[in-house]
Amino acid sequence: MTGAAVVAVGRPVIVSPETQVVKLGESPKGVDLGDVPSAVEVQGKAAPPEQPVAAKPEVPAVQPIAEATARSASFTCSVDKNGQPLGIRVEYVRDKCIVLAxxxxxxxxxxxxxxxxxxxxxxxxxxxxxxxxxGAQAADKLAQSAGKVELLLERPQELRIPIQVGEVLGIKVSELLEGFGVEVTEVKQDGQIPSFNKDKQLAVRPSDRIVAVNGKQASSSELFEMVAASSCQELLVYTYS
Structure with missing residues (x-):
């Protein structure tokens, strides 16, 4: 495995208890899957065990598709806040603000x-x-909003991608601290994912999320370990415009 890196982060910060906006910050662990890893390592050492958390983010049941021909659909949600909680928890990392629960x-x-x-x-x-x-702009707007709140949301498309064990994936991924799935941070020129992307309208891109491995859905930290393992045979990816 090459290019493993670690970024120190603190616990998530609640921007507003009422809207339950969660700031995740940068990824605590990143792994380069340009090579086939035998175990997750960080700066040449085994990654430390995860600290227990009070609750894990909700991971929805999904009906994956093998391939799609259209980009993700958008829809509008409109509510009148009027002092009441919105009733969602979100994460924001870089340019994405994603509903966590x-x-x-x-x-x-x-x-x-x-x-x-x-x-x-x-x-x-x-x-x-x-x-x-x-990203953070969306979270700030949610925290500051009053009265009518209208949201335009993008529904991700789902890709189920078969993986050949023993061959390079050709992507870089990062665990998200109590976040939604595992973030794809880079798609390389060579590997199974770049090959899958060729000549497809719907392809895996940076900021997409891996939400299940070998048919199993789990927390971000667990998925991170599963993606990096040599037994990875199938990825379920949420892809965004």
Whole structure:
């Protein structure tokens, strides 16, 4: 394995208890999967065990597809805040603000009334009240909003990618501290994922998320270990525009 790196981070910061906006910061661990790893290592040493956390992020049940021909669909969710909690927990890393969990409040009520436009973990918030936002901007807008709140969300497309054991993946991934899935931070020129991407309208890109390995969904730290293991045979990827 080459290019493993570690970035020290603190615990997530709650920007606003009411909206439950979670700041994740940078990834605590990154691994370069340009080579076939036998174990996850950090700066030449075995990675330290994860510290226990109070709760793990919700990972939704998914119905993966082998290949898709269209980019992700967008939809609008509109609620009147009026002093009530939105009822979602989000993460923001770089340019993405992604729904981490749906809790209790206005958006769960919206989901019940609008099942075809239900907000789900993995959805990406791209506009708040008609204003294009990304990453921390979206989280700040959610924390500061009052009255009517209109969200434009992107539903990710799902890719199930078969992996040949023993051959390089050709991507770099990072664990997200209590985040949603494992983030793809780089797609290289050579490897199984770059080969999968060729001549496809829907392809794996940086900022996409690996949400299951070998059919198993788990926390970010667990998925990170599974992606890096030599027994990885299938990836389920959420891909965004």
């Amino acid at each position: 749906v809790t209790s409040g206005l958006i769960p009520a919206w989901n019940n009334a609008n099942p075809d436009k239900a907000v789900r973990p993995g959805d990406c918030i791209s506009q708040v009240n008609g204003e294009a936002v990304s």
